[in-house]
Amino acid sequence: MSDTTFSLNLKIWRQESADKPGKMVDYKIDCVDEHMSFLEMLDVLNQQLIEKGEVPVAFDHDCREGICGTCGCMINGHAHGKDSETTLCQLHMRKFRDGDTLYLEPWRAKAFPIVQDLCVDRSAFDRIQAAGAYCSVHTGSAIDGNSLLVPKANAESAMDAAACIGCGACVAACKNASAMLFVGAKVSQFALLPQGQIERKERVLNMVEQMDAEGFGNCTNEFECEAACPKGISVDNIARMNREYIKAAATKAD
Amino acid sequence: MSNILDSKIPDGPLADKWDLHKAKLKLIAPNNRRKFNIIVVGSGLAGASAAASLAEMNYNVTCLCVQDSARRAHSIAAQGGINAAKNYPNDNDSIFRLFYDTIKGGDFRGREGNTYRLAQVSNNIIDQCVAQGVPFAREYGGVLSNRTFGGAQVSRTFYARGQTGQQLLLGAYSALMRQVNRGKVDMRPRREMMDLVKVDGVARGVVVRNLVTGELERYAADAVLLCTGGYGNVFYLSTNAKGCNVTAAYRCHKQGAFMANPCFTQIHPTCIPVSGDHQSKLTLMSESLRNDGRVWVPKKKGDDRPPSQIPDSERDYYLERKYPSFGNMVPRDVASRNAKVACDNGQGVGASGLAVYLDFQEAIEREGRDVIEARYGNLFHMYEKITAENPYEVPMRIYPAVHYTMGGLWVDYNLESTIPGLFVLGEANFSDHGANRLGASALMQGLADGYFVAPYTVAAHLAERALPAVSTEDEAFQAAEKGVRDRISKLLSVGGSKSVDYFHRKLGLTMWDHCGMARNEEGLKKALKIIPELREEFWKDVRVLGQGGQMNQELEKAGRVADFLEFGELMCRDALNRKESAGGHFREEYQTAEGEAKRDDENYRYVAAWEFKGDGKEPALHKEALEFENVELTQRSYK
Numbered sequence: 001m002s003d004t005t006f007s008l009n010l011k012i013w014r015q016e017s018a019d020k021p022g023k024m025v026d027y028k029i030d031c032v033d034e035h036m037s038f039l040e041m042l043d044v045l046n047q048q049l050i051e052k053g054e055v056p057v058a059f060d061h062d063c064r065e066g067i068c069g070t071c072g073c074m075i076n077g078h079a080h081g082k083d084s085e086t087t088l089c090q091l092h093m094r095k096f097r098d099g100d101t102l103y104l105e106p107w108r109a110k111a112f113p114i115v116q117d118l119c120v121d122r123s124a125f126d127r128i129q130a131a132g133a134y135c136s137v138h139t140g141s142a143i144d145g146n147s148l149l150v151p152k153a154n155a156e157s158a159m160d161a162a163a164c165i166g167c168g169a170c171v172a173a174c175k176n177a178s179a180m181l182f183v184g185a186k187v188s189q190f191a192l193l194p195q196g197q198i199e200r201k202e203r204v205l206n207m208v209e210q211m212d213a214e215g216f217g218n219c220t221n222e223f224e225c226e227a228a229c230p231k232g233i234s235v236d237n238i239a240r241m242n243r244e245y246i247k248a249a250a251t252k253a254d
Numbered sequence: 255m256s257n258i259l260d261s262k263i264p265d266g267p268l269a270d271k272w273d274l275h276k277a278k279l280k281l282i283a284p285n286n287r288r289k290f291n292i293i294v295v296g297s298g299l300a301g302a303s304a305a306a307s308l309a310e311m312n313y314n315v316t317c318l319c320v321q322d323s324a325r326r327a328h329s330i331a332a333q334g335g336i337n338a339a340k341n342y343p344n345d346n347d348s349i350f351r352l353f354y355d356t357i358k359g360g361d362f363r364g365r366e367g368n369t370y371r372l373a374q375v376s377n378n379i380i381d382q383c384v385a386q387g388v389p390f391a392r393e394y395g396g397v398l399s400n401r402t403f404g405g406a407q408v409s410r411t412f413y414a415r416g417q418t419g420q421q422l423l424l425g426a427y428s429a430l431m432r433q434v435n436r437g438k439v440d441m442r443p444r445r446e447m448m449d450l451v452k453v454d455g456v457a458r459g460v461v462v463r464n465l466v467t468g469e470l471e472r473y474a475a476d477a478v479l480l481c482t483g484g485y486g487n488v489f490y491l492s493t494n495a496k497g498c499n500v501t502a503a504y505r506c507h508k509q510g511a512f513m514a515n516p517c518f519t520q521i522h523p524t525c526i527p528v529s530g531d532h533q534s535k536l537t538l539m540s541e542s543l544r545n546d547g548r549v550w551v552p553k554k555k556g557d558d559r560p561p562s563q564i565p566d567s568e569r570d571y572y573l574e575r576k577y578p579s580f581g582n583m584v585p586r587d588v589a590s591r592n593a594k595v596a597c598d599n600g601q602g603v604g605a606s607g608l609a610v611y612l613d614f615q616e617a618i619e620r621e622g623r624d625v626i627e628a629r630y631g632n633l634f635h636m637y638e639k640i641t642a643e644n645p646y647e648v649p650m651r652i653y654p655a656v657h658y659t660m661g662g663l664w665v666d667y668n669l670e671s672t673i674p675g676l677f678v679l680g681e682a683n684f685s686d687h688g689a690n691r692l693g694a695s696a697l698m699q700g701l702a703d704g705y706f707v708a709p710y711t712v713a714a715h716l717a718e719r720a721l722p723a724v725s726t727e728d729e730a731f732q733a734a735e736k737g738v739r740d741r742i743s744k745l746l747s748v749g750g751s752k753s754v755d756y757f758h759r760k761l762g763l764t765m766w767d768h769c770g771m772a773r774n775e776e777g778l779k780k781a782l783k784i785i786p787e788l789r790e791e792f793w794k795d796v797r798v799l800g801q802g803g804q805m806n807q808e809l810e811k812a813g814r815v816a817d818f819l820e821f822g823e824l825m826c827r828d829a830l831n832r833k834e835s836a837g838g839h840f841r842e843e844y845q846t847a848e849g850e851a852k853r854d855d856e857n858y859r860y861v862a863a864w865e866f867k868g869d870g871k872e873p874a875l876h877k878e879a880l881e882f883e884n885v886e887l888t889q890r891s892y893k
Contacts, residue, residue, distance in 0.1 A: 062495040134428035139307040142385035149396030159389040
């Protein structure tokens, strides 16, 4: 449709599987259309590779509308690329210029081992969730929804935290590969709501313990996570988690 | 009508059916539940809620999903909300009214009994989600907030900004992960179900492919729950996630599960229009936007002035003009069809002429930009990301796109398919939405099935049937695995010249042209000729690179497209058979003088359930008559 097509030099991390060595491989792609999403550009590259008989580049993706949190890679050192509040699937090629050279790498973190090419294993996030990010309420045992009043401001703040898509960009962007924005957001959602009060202490203690066990680093207040977060999750959530943790640790015998 | 299909709808007054039925369902005592294993395929709203609920009851659950985490199932992308008959806004809503709106919205092609039960349990769903910590929108007094969705004249939709599906799924996922922590759910992500295993005619397990290692794995159980979503990606371009597919359901169909009403597909009216040949998927803009957005096109054909320069008097607000009672909130099928009519008439806007405006100017003037931003901020943000246009300043351009599939595997009132022990939940089954689903009802159905229906009916299956012990070493499992292995080898060994996507796009175009928003006999017959040819070409000329024994995304796609190439034919066959228009199934030959869908209640008041008869053979049609004892069948009117 558009007559504004251009070319890019891509340098992409290729790695057949976790136990094999990987390397950067050069690709040149023409006919990039400004209306394409970044993933559609990779689709076009893969079609060209298939035509040439080369194995296409593996990358994780699913909803392609910025909500499932499946996609993501580093573009020239920036998680999901340089655009703010954007997932890779919502990054459009109009943000790039003819002749740009782009280095594409998978998320880099000890706790996110590489599966293949740009795909990584983020199951550590699931294990942190399983450690306590829930209210223990069996199906069928709930009271009427309106019998629990929630101040609008709390509901809004809880929703701000709950908007996390679990993509892992915060970890990839952090020099310490810290997961504290992800964990902080989940701890905050429950800490802000009346439903979360009963298990408030054990939740934060258990989740932080699991976070450490997975090999994520600590926060040193660089705030790269907030800058990279496609959903604009605030580092205030890390501060809240720290407060929750200290309070819980100090009073856990109660 | 069929003697084979027993819907098991209980006798008795509509409002008592579910209670009477539950009272008769057999139970498994708490201390015996740990002796039973249940497989749940899929971890969306239906799968996660069923797996969590069954594990809470102490069954041993294995949950499989294709995504890298259970939290990423496509339910996550649902935006606008979830319906319930709470009547919190005091606008005279009730369970009956929600039931009636849903059955009417489905153009009287759904089951009364199922739909009423859905409305009944809707209130429990909201309570359950609130208790889990789902951050629903609230009023200043702290109570839950509601908004309106299409096809209703009450505000019964609960929401969490424009991310309701995400928040409900994360709620169900949190319940699921709690059971993982307890050791009651064995969660297996990056697994794709490749076939169902039956022993003595009963569903007893699955063969799956580990998408990381490429290894085939066998799982045995006492019941299999299929919660694998819809088949909208048969059209290639849809609002579905790229991974959505029909494979699990279609494999079960080939094993004997009947496929019901596959031609009932929903085209959603408000999606971002196609921008070029590279397009890989379409993005939905929530129906909730129609609460405040006004749909219009220029009155004059080919009017290419910018929208701001077209005065009000030269705009056609066609939904408000044609349907004054419901205005912009008509059901999806009606809104979509009218957008098509306007564009076919040369009034479409944008570069392609295949778009209409959704305009917020009046709402922003009336409510203020802050209010509109609070309601739809994330949707406006998403629109701007994709189109580089600011919808606060220029109207959105939208066009209909494939979104949801009402058809699916046939199930009885217990959600059990024609294969005993195989239950089908959520979008994967056919049962609750008739020929058109109302907005905010998919989330309701997924969670109703998973939290409140399957936990009771699956127990009855376990209690009533003698289920001898099975092992994954049994012959049935070995044979199923061999079949899967052979098929994978076949896909890898074709060594042709064209990519999987080439075939998928071609199939998608054929489906859109001939089995899309409008269908006719000639087009459907043409599609029924094209699809088998395309399928033959696929098996001769597809190129799938890489190995089977490792992660191989092309191989994954190839298996799914191979199934779509068979399933698409079944859809067209069903559409050809149904010589009436109903909901999303619009046969051009059958319309009223005003261009609305014209049903034929005398001849087509039935569920079309198709039985697989073998490769290359015509499927057999079985009909389940639809009985309406509580509503009067009328020509649907939203005027």
